[in-house]
Amino acid sequence: MLGFAIRRLAQAIIVMIVVALLAFTLFRFVGDPVNQMVGIETSIEEREALRERLGLNDPIPVQFARFIKSAAQFDFGTSYQFRQPVSDLFLKRIPATLELSFMSALFALAVGIPMGIYAGLNRESWVSKLFLSVSLIGISLPTFFIGILLIFLFSVTLQWLPSFGRGEVVQVGSWWTTGLLTVSGIKALILPSITLGLYQMTLIMRLIRAEMLEVIRTDYIKFARARGLPNRLVHFRHALKNTLVPVITITGLQLGSIIAFATITETVFQWPGMGLMFLQAVQNVDIPIMSAYLLLTAFLFVSINFIVDILYYLIDPRLRVERA
């Protein structure tokens, strides 16, 4: 067990370094950061001097070594746009993204699970077919378009919900901020959470339906029915319980991708999270922010994968035999 964990950990570290290297090499070509850092009238000599001071003229391996060395100490450098340490900026933006991701996952579960159960139990009913088809709209329109349509309907036309930002936030502890404690904060969460969670909702609903369809055909459910247990008990005590394991696994893994891919939603709703900051960084060739963001998402994925692998190892004895 320990050997396996150590081997996986070593692999995880290599993955991180490769991600960093790839990111670092590719960022060279996204644009010239210096053009974004100075006004248009700045002379060529001054631009060159700035490039020199930033170390952008050093060979790429030198720059990369410098980057890795400081990144290992959680120092990602100074943002070209904001002239502030990147780690400070991320600490301020993380709560917004996590809160949005959490709420959208909650939305996806709270709506997706009941719809999925219904559609699984009543396979032929027209309501479940409606669920299946309507939920597809959530994945057949691009996220940005759904966001704009929601804003158009609920902010501009009905004026029920705000169109941008987090509303009023409350400071909790030394660095966490939350919008969950104020009315305007909660209202501000609704539209972005739906926009971001729609895709996951569709996914969870279809997943539950598929699992339900299989489980209710298994022998032990048939046996439970034969014993004369009421339908409700069979469905919820026996069937649902068995469908939840894969759902939980996938929701956990999805949380990682929600966080990573919230960029579009954050841009449409001007949500002050990491994704918005990342897209702005791409537009302005803010290399330190781009690298840090990429490393952060890489870290998230790698650690989730790592935990999942360890869990599987603990749960599934067959895997243990094979690895050994």
Added chain:
Amino acid sequence: MIKKSLAVSALFLGCLGASTAGAETLKFAFQGTLNQLDPYSLNETFTLGALSNAYEGLTRRDENLQIQPALAESWEVVEPNRWRFHLRKGVKFHNGNDFTAADVAFSADRVRSEGSDLGTRINAEVKVEIVDDYTVDFVLPGPNPILHYEWDTWYIMDKEWTEANNAVKVTSASDTTPNFAALNVNGTGPFKVASHEPGVKTVYEKNEGWWDTPTHNLTTVEFTPIGSDATRVAALLSGELDMVYPIPVQDVKRVNDNAGTMALTGPELRTIFLGMDQMRDELLYSDVKGKNPFKDARVRKAFYQAIDIEGIKRKVMRDLSTPSAIMISPFLFSRSGEFERYPYDPEAAKALLAEAGYADGFTVSMDCPNDRYVNDEAICQATAAMLARIGVKVDLIAQPKAKYFAKVLASGGYDTSFYLLGWTPGSFDSWNILENLTQCRDEAGKGGAFNLGGYCNKEVDALKDQILVENDPEKRDDLIAQAFTILHNDVSHIPLHQQGLAWGVSDGVTLAQRADNQFQFRFVTKN
């Protein structure tokens, strides 16, 4: 409409916090972010405009961009090379420090130091001499009638505060520790910065101790950057914000039709134009080999006459543009009315092309930004379609400004054959155009660094040098007119238009829309 919907929303969801806050709070949004607060770090309109509410220069400009005294009460040219500025007495910085000549001398040093992006505000050879606490002399190497033209955005900092907080060095991106001046403000202006979260929100508060009598009635101003056009307009239409800018030209009508909001439109100073590579012997991106068609003025004129500028104005800009015959706004050059565009005439354009030996047209790539100017990409697309009618096939390369500028500017080796660019002369003066956009340059960009196409006419350059030192306004304008006439005859560039400004404002808010697109809170009243 706002009131009615407020009642509706109150029924369902409780009060809509945003628009019921204190009447003197102004909430506004802009498309870009206020990245940092150091006044010498970035020479860019929005940053300087946002800081103009907290910092002030020796001069300032009024609603119509006329120069006014600000921290200097008056000034005089005592000798041709010596300017004397009399400073305003009794002015205090936000922290209570007195404003004196030492602050001016300090600011003059700092703005010219390494890392400053505003080094052009004062020539490095200008000497600053403190005469007494409230008098400062500027000694120039030679006469310069436009010395103070850009001083409304050269903000005076507090020497004591800057030194005490270890911020004498201008905030630079190569810094490893955050600079105090990048996160804090201590100016003399009408507003203090109460909090600043870069890229998220900046809050201003009224400066009770301001030296001038306020004409505004605001106590708090909240700024939020909103990058998405649709979201920004939505936030205004829904009543969440009092003012947003810019609004896309297509939404002007919607904002006007909506009860409770209106669009303010006016001409901006920026001129949008097309440029062509006239320097290389063979174009980088064309199917014409062994020669450069743009070296022939007839080809340039054919391109010019193929463009239906009225069509672009009506359909792309929705009448929010002013077609221009020269490379500067009529507001900045009094004699621009003397110039007239070559008429739109596709037949004449075809004839010119045939005369130049390109009867069947040719192919050329066009570089265009897609997030820099108003409808930049749409203008390029329309241009491509219009040129297709005279047989020229345009491969359009429209990209975000980061990539676009990296390609076409000197740092990218002027890697373009045909491009669209916009330019506002920082000094509001024609000399800036002749220096940056039309002056001859070498391959590395020495000379007219932003003359991307490398147009070169020694006559124009000679006129430019005369204009710089000519103190007599009438003679000076005459020289400028001569230079622009040559440029027009040569078809050095294809000027398109001055783009329009479009701001969205809630009813009850009055403000001044300056043609330089700076939003200054001191002109705002809200009721």
Added chain:
Amino acid sequence: MPNVTNEEAKAEVPVFANPADTPSKGALARALDSDIFHSFLKSKVTVVAALGTIILFLLAFLAPWIAPHDPFDLSTISIMDARVPPVWMEYADPRFLLGTDDQGRDLLSGIFYGMRISLIVGFCSVIAAAILGITLGLVAGYVGGRTDAIIMRIADIQLTFPAILIALLIDGATRGIFGALDREVFSFYILIFSLALSFWVQYARTVRGSTMVEKNKEYVQAARVIGIPAPIIMLRHILPNVTGPVLVIATINLALAIVTEATLSFLGVGMPPTQPSLGTLIAIGNDFLYSGEWWIAIFPGLALALLVLNVNLLGDWLRDALNPKLR
């Protein structure tokens, strides 16, 4: 959020027990079996979806012959025709049934041509992703050990780069390395490459899982004993048994690729506006929603939704039909 991780793929393809144990008969052959064909005819929704898909595909691929205008021919479009509303509205122009976009292109023709580009981008990227994913999945599952670990860690690396980011980076990098090539051809390949790169992992993981199960079966062991080379075993014996799940992922991915391409257009790295895909048209029309010119975004949006819906409904049916547990 058009980015599917491998876990979703697993979810969408719940425990794909190899449909049959007779190795002589491939899944494709079985798919044409009367059993499945019967279930197809039984489901009215599926028949409608199939018809819809065929019609949309025909419209798209016959665009040059049936579209009233050629939106790519710049010399035929005029800026003066910009933003004409659909024929049933005021100020309409009978030449443009669904109105025009901001450049004066006929929207109906734009939708046909746009759908064609979206579908080509979708198909090419799905095929490329499938080939890459299946190959790597087969090798990883069959060879196992260190090879498996390396391939799966590469998959991990890939997962940290969302499609959007890959496209942004590749777009920038290729241009940086090769200089500005012909944008119109170039963006097309960048798109396909980026989409394929972000989708291959699902195929690889699914195929790897099935391969690991399959390779311990007697018939594979037997084949190995009689000395058939590994590549042939993989291609002739294992591959046919994993095509079921691959087909299902492919249908889902086709829809996803089309939507992702739309998002990329929104970010400015999709197809160029001179050669608009459905996504580009929506991204353009997005700017004109508030100004009352809703048709520029809504009609392409409807076309995209219809296309994705039909393809997905077919995928749903295929998934259920190929799952023996549900028969």
